[in-house]
Amino acid sequence: MKKVGLGGLAVPLGVVGIVMLLVVPLPAALLDVLIVVNVTFSLVILLTSMYAKRPLDFSVFPSLLLIATLFRLGLNVASTRLVLRDGYAGEVINAFGHFVVGGSLIIGLVIFLILVVIQFVVITNGAGRVAEVGARFTLDAMPGKQMAIDADLNAGLITEEQARNRRAEISAEADFYGAMDGGSKFVKGDAIAGIVITLINLVGGFAIGMAQRGMNAGEAIETYAMLTIGDGLVTQIPALLLSTATGLIVTRATAEDDLGTAASKQLTQSRTALVIAGVASIGLGLLPGIPKLPFFLVGIGLLIAAQQVKTRDAKAAADAELVAVEDTAAARPDATEQLIEEMRVHALEIQLSPDLVDLVRPGADDDLLGRIRQLRRKIALELGMVVPPVRTRDSVELPLATYVLRVAGVEVGRGTLPAGRVLALGDDLASLPGEESREPVFGLSSKWVPAELRFAAEMAGATVVDRVSVLITHLSNVVTQHADRLLSREDVRVLTEGVKAVNPSAVEELVPGLLSLGEVQRVLQGLLTEGVPIRDLSRIYEALTLRAKSSTAPDGLIEAARQALAPTLTAQHARDGVLRVLTLDPTLEHALLEGLHPTEGGSQILLDPSRLEAMMRSFGALRTDAENRGWTPVLVCAPALRSALHHLVAMQHGESPVLSYSEVTGSGLRVETVGVVRDAEAIAA
Structure with missing residues (x-):
């Protein structure tokens, strides 16, 4: 008690x-x-x-x-x-x-x-x-x-x-x-x-x-x-x-x-006021029939106080001048530091036109800042990285109802959020009034309709999204696409310290004995570039430790980490226990392996451009056919070829998943081949 x-x-x-x-x-x-x-x-x-x-x-x-x-x-x-x-x-x-x-x-x-x-x-x-x-x-x-x-x-x-x-x-x-x-x-x-x-x-x-x-x-x-x-x-x-x-x-x-203390300071801040009051008091005492002693005493007291204020102000001015002279050199670094702070580039920034400032409303259901905090938590749990603080500010240079997303000071996304409107998504929006638009993430046909018609739009079969949700979805897409750029070395240090607290052996053997913090950052950035979550850092560090003893090539380290995360990678793309894959024609795969050449920036495939173009057309057609059937296929290939093939596919078809045979084999899933990618020679044969 x-x-x-x-x-x-x-x-x-x-x-x-x-x-x-x-x-x-x-x-x-x-x-x-x-x-x-x-x-x-x-x-x-x-x-x-x-x-x-x-x-x-x-x-x-x-x-x-x-x-x-x-x-x-x-x-x-x-x-x-x-x-x-x-x-x-x-x-x-x-x-x-x-x-x-x-x-x-x-x-x-x-x-x-x-x-x-x-x-x-x-x-x-x-x-x-x-x-x-x-x-x-x-x-x-x-x-x-x-x-x-x-x-x-x-x-x-x-x-x-x-x-x-x-x-x-x-x-x-x-x-x-x-x-x-x-x-x-x-x-x-x-x-x-x-x-x-x-x-x-x-x-x-x-x-x-x-x-x-x-x-x-x-x-x-x-x-x-x-x-x-x-x-x-x-x-x-x-x-x-x-x-x-x-x-x-x-x-x-x-x-x-x-x-x-405050009253004393503020009442004596004006010497002129005290002088005028003192003279007025003495003047009243000089009038006929007015008792002189009280007025004279008060007036003289005010004049004495005014003189003391003058002496105090003169001393304070002299002290301030002395301090200013002595601190001139010190003031310059302060000015420099201020300029440096103003020049600092924020990792992630949202700029809003002045009429969009109302989106920042604490306590409301559609509070932008509150939704950003939820997004940071969601991405941390999904990708395993901490999104840097999002700087939100207004900009008079932006057109009305416009927002801009910046990563490291560079604009990476822009959209509009008209006041009093909601975004309706669907195929048949002709019956709804409003301004036609394109959804900023997926490019879907949409229309900004008045908020009071939200229920009517939903009854017409449209999906209705509020303004803050549109912005948050766009921001989430930007963060996911630029996760590698947002992962700083300081973030890696903090994540590493977190792993060390629960699995010290995995960290102490790897950093800095085998790999530097910068090399670990490069590996984690490579994983994030391909959309691979880095939540399981203990397993990743253990795989890097084994690989780094034989080679510290970035591609090899990334592949070793991917192999450790193979069950997670395949589970992302499986549906109902079935992993649907596209394979390479054996002749084409052999040619790609022969054309594989290591470079400082990673392995590249050097092959006849016409064959590569035919291969990309074949892959695009097979993927479109599978998606029309409701499937999301992945392209599988030899482990040595996976990294270079992923870069090649990403340049023409976006972030399409590419897995290696070794990643798929140990997944425990049922693998179903839904197509074979061929090149011009194979098609002709």
């Missing part, structure tokens, strides 16, 4: 004590002590609110305001019981009723009413209005603040922990101003209760004095009215302190200094 300290018990015990005040009669001596505690407690709250640098530094204030108000009302009940029962409520109330107001009933009533008016009409109303406006403005500003936090997080300027703390601070600020909006009503209700209790004491005391104690009207009024005024003053002074504290805390803007 968690141990509770004295501080943790003080508030619960205090609240229980307040409840006891309402039902248990108190002796006058104990009431005196509690009244002093009430005044002192209110003073501490007031001073704490003055020294708080920002409202959230005193976030418990609304709760303390409620407790203090209940405490004061409990004291009102206890003092009323003593006044009406005994005609005596302790020395403190007696002193306030006689000594503080000079024993005059009229003066006491006037002072009491003035305190009530100050608290109820001036401070409480003003504080309540400020709290209400502050709560409204804080809530209205929350989306913008959240968007700024998410933008900084996606740009890599802050960490997840810092973003979480800033979001919590924004939420706490909104909760605080909302609580203060309600807390100010406590103070207003307390002022009303003070007036009602005072009237009850006056009427009740007058009745009890005459009916039960046999006093005449003058004695009853003299006795009970003075006690009532004393009781009212004793409770209204702490109430006034709390009202003032409420006004201070809700009008307090975030600052680096407490209220006293």
Whole structure:
């Protein structure tokens, strides 16, 4: 069980004590002590609110305001019981009723009413209005603040922990101003209760004095009215302190200094203002019939303060000039570093035209930044690489409704996202109104239709996609196609450290003993280029370790890694346990092996161009026929030929999968040949 300290018990015990005040009669001596505690407690709250640098530094204030108000009302009940029962409520109330107001009933009533008016009409109303406006403005500003936090997080300027703390601070600020909006009503209700209790004491005391104690009207009024005024003053002074504290805390803007220090600095920031005020004060003292001494004292004091401000400003200017001279050399590197930061090329960037900034809406279902975070997680789980933070910014140079995707500062994709529209995909879109377009990833026929016609488009058989989904799909395609470029050496280092934590032997034997980090990066980039996931890094590193002992040629290392991942590669392209493949004609395959020549950039096939062209036509026709049947075939060939053949096929037919015989053999899948790729000589034969 968690141990509770004295501080943790003080508030619960205090609240229980307040409840006891309402039902248990108190002796006058104990009431005196509690009244002093009430005044002192209110003073501490007031001073704490003055020294708080920002409202959230005193976030418990609304709760303390409620407790203090209940405490004061409990004291009102206890003092009323003593006044009406005994005609005596302790020395403190007696002193306030006689000594503080000079024993005059009229003066006491006037002072009491003035305190009530100050608290109820001036401070409480003003504080309540400020709290209400502050709560409204804080809530209205929350989306913008959240968007700024998410933008900084996606740009890599802050960490997840810092973003979480800033979001919590924004939420706490909104909760605080909302609580203060309600807390100010406590103070207003307390002022009303003070007036009602005072009237009850006056009427009740007058009745009890005459009916039960046999006093005449003058004695009853003299006795009970003075006690009532004393009781009212004793409770209204702490109430006034709390009202003032409420006004201070809700009008307090975030600052680096407490209220006293900030006020002193800002009131003395203008020497001219002090001089004018001092001269004006002295001038008023020279008018006929005006007492000269007070005005002269104040005016001379302001002129002395103005002179001190002049001396202070001169010293500050001299110090600033000295610092500027001494730091001139240091300022140049700062300027250089700033330029370097501005020149820094971001790995992945989204540029939005100004009218698309509304896509960045924290908390919404179609929030772009939130969808980007989901995409980064999805790609990390699928490919095994961490996508770098995506920098999102607006650009006035872009046409309206246009976005641009950049990789390493180079534009790799562009599209349009018309406001108030959704993208409808399908073959029969003629009946739908809207602007015809092409889906940016697959080039499908599409049309931007009004968002209110979304249901009608779906009923017409179209697939409807919102604007953010279009952008995210395009971004996902760009990331997948350029995964090798996005995998930096620092990313490889981090991934390697992660493998080392769970499989240290696989890393320690490979890096840096057999391969450098750069060579490992080159292998992983080669795998990503062919769409091979690198999630299973332990297995990849073990395969590289065995291969690197005999050769460090990049093609050989990539093939060794692929062989280790063979079951994963074949499973990607199998359907219902069947792997449908296209094979090479044996004569053609033999010719390709004879034309295989190693180069610095990898192996290449040197063959008669007409034969290569005929082979590509045959492969294209067979693949199209298989796809029309609903199959996704892969081309298989000899292991030595796979890498070069993949590059050759990719140049003319995109990223078509090419596997080696050894990768397919150990897959455990049923292999079905759906076609044989031939060249011109084989076709002629």
